[in-house]
Amino acid sequence: MTGRLAFVESPVQLLNVLEWAHAQVTGAPGTPVAPGPSGAAPHGLAAVPGPRTPSRTAAGRPGPERSGGPGRTAAGSPAAGGLTVVVLSPTDPMSRGQLRRMAQLAREEGFTVRWQEARGGRGSLPRTLRDLAPLLRAAERIIVGDPFSRYVQLLLTLFGPKHLTVVDDGTATMEFAAQLARGERLVRWHRRGGLGPRELVLAPVSALARRRLAPGRRRTVEIFTSLPVDPPEGTTVTPHTFAWTRARFGPPRLTRGADLVGTSLVETGVVDPDRYVRAVADLARAHGATRYFAHRRESTDKLHRIAVETGLEIVRPDLPLELIARRGPIGRTVVSFPSTVVHTLPLALVDTGVKVAVCEIAPEWLRENVSARAQGFLSGVAGTAAHEVDRLTACAGPSVERLEFG
Structure with missing residues (x-):
């Protein structure tokens, strides 16, 4: 070729x-x-290689x-x-x-x-x-x-x-x-x-x-x-x-706690920063999260505020999250706002038993000048992910759905 x-x-x-x-x-x-x-x-999966000794x-x-x-x-x-x-x-x-x-x-x-x-x-x-x-x-x-x-x-x-x-x-x-x-x-x-x-x-x-x-x-x-x-x-x-x-890395070692996945929705002008930080704090308490995996575009000031107000350990990954999660260690539950990872992590971690939760963006979190198109797009990201999993069960919080796979 x-x-x-x-x-x-x-x-x-x-x-x-x-x-x-x-x-x-x-x-x-x-x-x-x-x-x-x-x-x-279609989203069919290829056969997954057998376990290997994790790095x-x-x-x-x-x-x-x-x-x-x-x-x-x-x-x-x-x-x-x-x-x-x-x-x-x-x-x-x-x-x-x-x-x-x-x-x-x-x-x-x-x-x-x-x-x-x-x-x-x-x-x-x-x-x-x-x-x-x-x-x-x-x-x-x-x-x-x-x-x-x-x-x-x-x-x-x-x-x-x-x-x-x-x-x-x-x-x-x-x-x-x-x-x-x-x-x-x-x-x-x-x-x-x-x-x-x-x-x-x-x-x-x-x-x-x-x-x-x-x-x-x-x-x-x-x-x-x-x-x-x-x-x-x-x-x-x-x-x-x-x-x-999946053929190259893992399966990962799982920790007992949960991990949160950050988003750059504040930096792109979609979500109000105060609402976002409060939502992160609420999710951390609800799920017992200890780490926050930052998006590469998140600002240093916002991440410092999250660390101070929530006590979460801020992790700046040096590789895409799919590789980080596949190599581990990773939490038994991974909580994310609507983003690509609610589609990709279930595929990268299909043989691990990790649970992924997606927290939808409430309308009141959005900035005043955000278009209806952007609101609809965010809802679609979370909604389509929910239809792709085997089971959908209630999760803590009024606007949170848990996606389970394994």
Whole structure:
């Protein structure tokens, strides 16, 4: 397999590129499948490898254990061959740190990883385009993690691929598929209002990129996702079940307490910070939580406030949470607000007996200028997760549902 080029801008995107490459080799569950009756991707799981001795390295550090099962993505393996991963490096330190750790993991698995300082100040954009032009021209398939990225959209307008794959970048995949199916312009779900000056300037680029992100007579489009999506006709949906993660790490050691998963909804302007901190304190008391796994975009000031007011230990993961949880130690219950992890953790931890709880966002927590579209999207994230589990039982608190799997 040659001529495959992936563009990633976050640690989760890089993890999901590794998962996609693993699925191409193993064929299960990575074989492309047609969408279900509603367009949603099926969520069947591949066979899970038997238990192995967990690594004893610190949480968040990938241990030396590797399974010897089929499809192993070691150096020179079919999964790694012919795929170059280009990291369009972000500017914030937490994202850069996690990306460097994921890049190290990818290189250990035999992948070619190219670190591109795409946002390094004046002249970085033309320099990046000049550096990447030969790779783009030679690529038969382009894999992208964030179709909303202006950088990715610009690259797609200059070099239209014959085959395009979109891997998960959180719950934004759901909104991307829906907007593409409706023929709408691509706008992140938490954005408010109309087009600003920057959006007006880039509108022609975004419009052309949207057309190149859609399937056509000369282009195939695949969505590799662990989320329920309803894509446009002609799109191939491939189920993402974290088979690589489960084959490489864990099962984790479980602690007696619970862990909370943080969200950047305050930082994106959706949730009131005071309401959020009170909700975290209430959840910690209700579930006996001791640790708070911070999102990489959460501010230092907010995390300091949470630590002082709740007594929770703040953990800044240096890898995506799915890997952290799979390696352990992890709480027997993991509590999260509506986010990607209520879809992905059940897949990564399917053989562990861990319980995941999702706390819906109450309307009174939202800031005054939050759109009805954003409210509906958050409700949909939690609601679709609840329908994907085997059992749904009542949980402490008026707006909390517990998702049990094992």
